[in-house]
Structure formats: structure tokens, C-alpha cells
Amino acid sequence: MLTEEDIVDKFFYQYPDHPELLQAEQPFAEILANTSSDAHESFASSTSILMPSQGNGTDFMVSRCQVQYPAFFLNGTGIAEASGLVFPIPSESSTRTDMLSSMAFFRGMEEANRFLPADNVMVAGRGRKKRPGMDGEVEAGLGRSSKQITVLPRCVQEEEEATALEMLDRLVLNGYDAHPGEMQEVVRVTLEDKENKSAIGRRGRRGARHTVVTDLETLLIRCAEAVSSNDVHGASKLLERIKWHSSPTGDAKQRLAHYFSQGLEARLAGTGSRLYRALMEKHTLTVGLIKAFHLHMAACCSMKVGLLFAINTICKAVAGRRKLHIVHYGITTGFQWPDLLRLLANREGGPPQVRITGINTPRPGLRPAQIMEEAGDRLGNCAKQFGVPFEFRAVASKPEDVRAEDLHIDPDEVLVVNSMYEFRTLMDESLTFDMVSPRDMVLNNISKMRPAVFVQSLVNGPYSAAFFMTRFRHALYYFTALFDVMENTVPRDNDQRLLVERDMLARSAINMIACEGADRVERPQNYKEWQARNERAGLRQLPLDPDVVLMLKDQVKSRYHKHFMISEDHRWLLQGWKGRVLYAHSTWASQVID
Template sequence: MLPQGTSLHVTVENANCTEIIDYFDGVFNYLNTMLMEEEDLANKPCMFIDSLALQATEASFYNVLVDSNCHSDESERMKEYDTALLCEELTRLWLHKPCTVFARVIVSANVKKKRRKGVVEMVDLPELLIRCGEKMASNDTPEAIQILKTIRKHSSPNGNSSKRMAHYFANAIEARLGGGGLKLYQASTNTSAAQILRSYKAYIKACPFHRMSNVLANKSIGKLAHDRDKIHIIDFGILYGFQWPCIIQGLSLRPGGPPQLQITGIDFPQPGPRPAERVEDTGCRLIEYAKRFNVNIKYKSIAKNWEDVCIEDLEIDHEEMLVVNSMYRMRNVLDETVMESRPRDAVLGFIRKLNPDVFVHGVLNGTYNVNYFDTRFKEAVFHFTTLFDMLEATAAPGEDLNRELYEREVYGRDIINVVACEGKSRVERPEPYRSWGTRNMKAGFVQMALDSDLVDEVITKVENKYHKDFMVYQDKNWMLQGWKGKVLYALSLWKPAT
């Protein structure tokens, strides 16, 4: 492992991968390798959880953490990759199919009936949740508690989608009423990184959002960089680096050989004496992966609050093609409703100053980032109703444990943060994609046209490989993905305005 700010540089020779392949399944192979070859994942908490739990603290620990002594260990070499784990070849032609236009639908409440002593009891859990939220907003705590008791009676972490969703909202309501939201959100979990990564693997197998975003983003980057000898990718929110194995393999197939690739991985500092340790681990994995494809790669790790990153941290070479990437993590940067310094706009302004060739921006399309609790709570219920319904419809048989774990550790914690945390401790702050577009333009960006062939490829893959209720379509220069007409994710490309 390397101290923060240290660069890794590897040159690899004797490539043996020359066939034309589609690297659609690269993230699965990368995950498989991590889970098979890294025993420490069974003992470490997951980056998905720890980084945001630390960020949610009212007082920043960063200055304390970076003063701790960091030491270098040589990373243990990963075992040789088995050929079967590399991105499998998809030889059939992806035929274009027209995008199905979905009308926006209102998520209907599930009405459950329970017979008790000859009486049919009608229970509408989403409606009960919304009523409970209204009572909390008006400080009618006794009535909120009574409604919560009814919700508890009919909810369960392993029932149908409505019961599961209500269970995690009930946890969050209790935490808010008891004043323990932040403590519960930051509470350590007994679930290891390996367990959560297995559940994440099951999630991306069932849901196309992240994989399809990577297909569009990475192939767009590849097309823009087709004649460049040096490419530098600055990734705000890199986590485990799941986006980059596919682009490494794709660049290795470029006629004339791969370019020199530099990746700068940026993420929030982790708790403990070595705040950059897991961002460095990501770099070590990506470098080992690149060896398989004869890609000359350099990696640098940065563990800071994003608004504190400066140009001197980045080692920019003006001869390189500069790509800035932020995939669905900008929502965790605080906005002007919390801090007068406007960290969210400051990060976008900093990216503009870097003058990148392309800024790839993926956003979670959410409407529950408002200070009015009643409105925020209601919008959160609508949003998570969609997510739980989606998992119930798409989870593969035998994957129920992974589904339950993902709902508990990801959705459940997000719900706690949205419902039971306020101020700086509320770090789940999504905005509608059009609002992000306005922010980007104010920061000095203009939107780039999406490659229609790549959008068609994504549409066809989703239609052929996923549940019929997933949707993909294009709104101007945004690629939108969602479920049953509700837009959940949006992706676009930007460049500095001249």
C-alpha cells in the first residue's frame, strides 16, 4: 500500500489479447477476482458505507487523520487471472430496436389484506408512512407513534416489496423520533466488504443502471481519445474503481496499441490512521488488472473532501487528454442549503478550471433534497417504493439473501440518512437531472451530443438482457434510465464553454 499522494507506475510488455471483444461483462470479472483473491475483504468494512459515514460527522476528522503517520507496505501481488475471468466475448450483433417511450406513471400503493377474526383489514403502507411523516412534520409525536405501531405490525425485512420498504422507513422514523439518526447511520456493521460486494454483484446483474452507464461513458471516452497518446482520467468518487477495468480492456484493443493511461482516484477519507488506504487499494487492483492487457498505467490516490482538492494534487500534463468523471456520487457533496461556501458549486467550478476535454457526469435523479421535512419524506417514500418494487421483480431465485443484505446496508442506510439526519450529517442529497444541468451550465460547461449509436447499443442491451419494465431513452443530450416510467439515473457529457 502507498501513502496518500504517491504515484504508481507500471509498464507491461508481451500483450496476448488481440481479439475484438465487447467488454460488457468486465465489472463482473473484476468483482470475481476481488472476492476470490483478497482475503482482507472478509475483515474490512465496505467503502460504500464507511466513506459516507465519516463524511456525515458534524466535525470533520480529516485534519486529524492526515496528521497520522502513514507507512508504505509493498502490496501483495494478486494471483494470475484465469482466462475464464476476463471479459467474455459477445459475438452476436446488437440489432437496433427503437426506444420504447414510457409515460410517467404514479407509483401505486400496494393494498394488503389480512383476515383477523373474520374482519378484512386494509393496509396501505406507503399511505401510512406519508401520514406518519406529516404528523412528525407538525410535531404531533403521539399520533406519529401510533401510526408507527401500525406500520411495524405490517412491515418486515423479508416480506414483499411494500413491507420491506416500510420496515426500513420505520427504523428511520424511530431514529428521528428518538434523536439518534446520526448515531444509527454511523453505527458500525458486522457485514464485511466481501458480503456487500457479493450483494452488489447480484444487484448489477439484476439492474442495468451502473453497467449501462459504464458502457456509454467508457465507449464515449474511447471514441474521443482514439488518436491520443496520453489519457488522464480524474475520477471524483472512485470507490472500488468498478468503471475502469472495462475501459482498460477497451483501450488495449486500440489499433497501434494502447495509450499511456493515468487514473487519479479521488474519494472521501476513510476512518482510522490511514485515510487513503482503500483508495490506494483500488489503484493496486487496477494496475494488476492492466498488466493483463499490456496497458501502461499510472495511478494516484487522493483522499480529501472534494472541495479541498487543488490543481497541485493532480499532476496534470497539458499534452494529455483530460477526462473528469463523476458517476452518481456528486449527490454526496453538500450544497448551498447547508454551507454558505457552496461546496457542490465549488467542485463543479474547480472541474471547469481544469479545462477537461470531457466531463462525464452521472446523477441520481431524486427530488428528496429539500429542507421541508414533510415534502422530503413524501418524495423519499415515492423514490424508494420504486427501488424496492424493482428488486422484487428482478431478483433472481436464490438471491434473496443478497437482496435482503443490499436493501439493509444500502437502501436502509440511505433511508436513515434522508429521514433521520439533518444539516451536515445528511449527505444523501440528490437533485433532478435538469437541476444538475443548470448547475453545470452556471459553472461554465456546455452539453455535448451523445453518440446515437452508443445510446442505441445501450437500449438494445437493456431490451435483450433485462426485465421489460426497465427503460432507457434520451432526453436531449441526457441518457435516462429508470423503472416503470420513473427516471432514476441520468448521464451526460460536458465540455468547457469557449
């Protein structure tokens, strides 16, 4: 009732002669009745009250407030008429009485005028300021008083979605070229700008940057130690210092510290799972995500090397055969396979029949396999254009639940199993110590499929330790390298770089820092640990093709930053940045030889 704006009016209308109201009005009526005419005149002159004037209309003004009775409202009887409504107009005989009953109101109006804003603020309704967005307009900011949410018109949303789908189809058809158009220009200009700087300037900046890096790294480690020991006071003080020196638009270390501090703060407050879910649910326009992924392909060679490694391996495996079956763990948009379909279409003797089975964790909602089904439609259109017989099947299930007999494997097919950086999210023994871990279950199922080749690309991130501080230090060094890649290849003011760092890098780091138990989905291991797992599951490692390795080295050297490296270690193809191994690739087959 207190917040209802017209409560006073309703009360007066319902109880016009209420005894308590009459009793409350009595003292004021006596005061008005005893007021002298001199006081009336003094008040009238001080408040600029204009009495009814002779003429075509009547003005009644109080300071800045003015009410006008137009001429056509007046009739000869001193009554204003309009649209069937009758308004009495004060006559000279009743003017003094009316003034007596209105003095308190006008005095309040005069006092209130002193507090009115100087600018022209419109008033809508009873006592409410009319803001610019009240007449159907959406306010630009979402402050505390705003109850409207910015919503794009349906036509704009549909146009944006159509543009995004058209762009996605075009990129899938073209195979996500590593240096497309504007992204190639962004990376090229950045590299040229860094190459043209003087040696003295580079040394000066490098020295200053090293000071900031060392300071922020030390602060982050000290803060992580305070968080792990539940030192709320000490961790809060360190977080304040880190936030003061960090920024999502600063240099590489400042950006990394910005996101790491978010993870530490959430872990300290016990809201890590909530923060990670909010980040995953954060809506970003599809066009922006595609451009961000495009930029990442142009700036970092990790995805391109993985694609070329898998495609060339599969082409060798299917040489001279008529049927190909690819089991793809973690398929999303299907961007991996148009290049392969194009190569198979131009193969001497004609293309083989291609069947792809996509496996991915079901999405919540009515269509758990929607992303995979859309990927199948895109790949089907590509295969039709290239003239390749094609079949696609989507399996919405957890990877560890898919068995070999669920895939309808044909003995006449060349079976290839592929996983690109997806196994890092499989749960390990830390949660399943009394049973077989999901990682071993997936590898056991792959071994039972008896594939001609299993192409495995891994995130070589040794930050899956059970102890938080060990995990934090490894993650800090790993993500330092990833943010440094973006610092050396993309300008700081590039919008797509912010999306790459927030949606592709920061989410993983925050999940690793702030979450525990089943909520921690980021669990990468180094390639030597995966090698031991694969061998326990009954898989044997295949040697690397020297021609493929040489081709990949030439690609990286000619098209990417000089600090990217390609090397080999015990039949593993390693990718890294400034000497740190970030990704690893290998090929495997069943130990049972047909």
C-alpha cells in the same frame, strides 16, 4: 462486596470466634442439644441418611446428594488419607453428635432438592450454573447474562479475507459482468417464474398487493406528518401499526415500510445520527458484500449502463491520442476501469499511456487513502496483464478542496473527468448559504481543468427539499421504485437481496429521513437542476452519441427486465423503471474551445 461469591467463606476464615457469630449460633445449638433421639431417627429415615457401613468403603447419602469415601482412603484408625491430606471419618460413638450438628444442613439440602431442575445441569464453582459455553466455548446467543462476544478464529478471518480479496480481484479483472454465474441464474429463474404465472393469478395478486401498498403508503405519510409536528403520541401509535404490517423479508412495500419506520422512529426520538452511524459501522463479511453488489449488477441495469456510457465516451475522446488522464471522483474498488484497459489494449496502433487520479474523502485512521491505494494496485495488475502503460495516484481529500493545479495536468494528455452517482453526497446551499456551496466549488474546479470530456452520472432523486414532508414524499416514491425493482427480479428468500436492500438502499433512505444538517449526507437533485449548475460553472453540454444510445438500449432490452427503460431528454440519457426516471447521464466540456 455483596456480589462477591466467596464473601461468607472469607469472613469465617478471618473471624472464626467472632463474639457476634457465637451469640447468633447459641439459639440453634440449644435447639439441637434438646432434640430427642426419636426425632433423630425419624429425620434420618425421612432423609435417607446412610450411616457408615462395614466394608471396603463408606457411603454418606442425603436424598440425591451422595459423598463417597473410596476404600483406599481408609486406614485402620478411622482416618481417610489421600495425598498427604487427613480427613476424620465419623465413628459409631461420634455419629449421634455429628448428626446433631448436621441436621439443619441436611434439612436444607432436602428442601433445596425440590427446587433443583429436572435436567442434568452442571454446577461450576460456588453456586453458579455451568452453561455450555463456560469452558472456553462461545455461547451462541448474546443474552443479558452472556459476557462473551462471538469472535471468529484468526485463521478463519484470514481465510475469509483472502477469499474475498481473491474474488474481488477476479471480478475487477473481469469487469463485473452483468450476469455472472449464479446471479444470472437467480435472476433468470425469477423472471421465468413470473412470466409463467397465469393472467388471472397475476390480477388477483396485483389487486391484493395494491391494497397493502395503499395502506402502508398512507400510514407512512400520516406518521411522517405526526413526526414533523412533534405529535409523539400519534406518531407512536402509527409506528406500532406500521411495524405490525411490515417486515424485512416480506414483499416490496413491507420491506420499504420496515426501513422507513426505523428512520421515522429515530427522527422522533432524536437519535437519527446515532442510528445512521451504527448502520455505517455495521460489519458485513466482504464476501457477502461482493455477492450483494454482484446481484445488484445482475438485477438492476443502473450501474452497467453508467459503466458502458463512460467507457464508450472515453474511447471516442482518446481515439488517435497517445496519453489519457482520468480524474475519477469517488473511486472505491476500481471496478469501473478494467473493461476500458482491455479495450485500449486491443486498440489499433497500440494502447495509450493511462494515468488515473482517484479522489475520495479520507478515511479515519492511519491510512486515509487505503481503499484508493488498493484500487490502484488492482488496476496496475490489470494494466500489466493487458500490456497497458499505467500510473495511479490517490488523493485523499474532500472533492471541493481539490484544485486544478493539484492534479499536475499535462497539456499533451486527453483529460477526462468522471463521476458516477457520487455528487449526491456533496453539500448544497442549505448549509452554506453565506458562501459558495461545495457543489458549485467542485464544478468550478472541473471547469478550470478544461477537460476534453466530463462524464456525469446522477441519481435523479428530487428529495433534497428543506421541508421534511416534501422531502419524505419524494423519497417514498423514489425508493418504492427501487424496492419494486428487487421484488420483480430477485426471490424474496435470497440472502444477497437482503444485503442489497439494507446496505445499498435502506441506509440512504434512513439518512434522508432521520438526519438533518450536516448529518444528512444524502442530497440528490434531479438532472435539470444539475444542468443549471453545470452551465453556471462554465461547462457546455455535449450531444449524445446515437450509436452509444442505441447500443445501451439493446443491452437493456436483451439482458434486463422489460420494465426498465432508456430514453433521451435534451442531451440527457435517462434510465428508469415503469416510467419513473431514476438515473441520468450526460457529457460536458469546458466552454473555452482550444
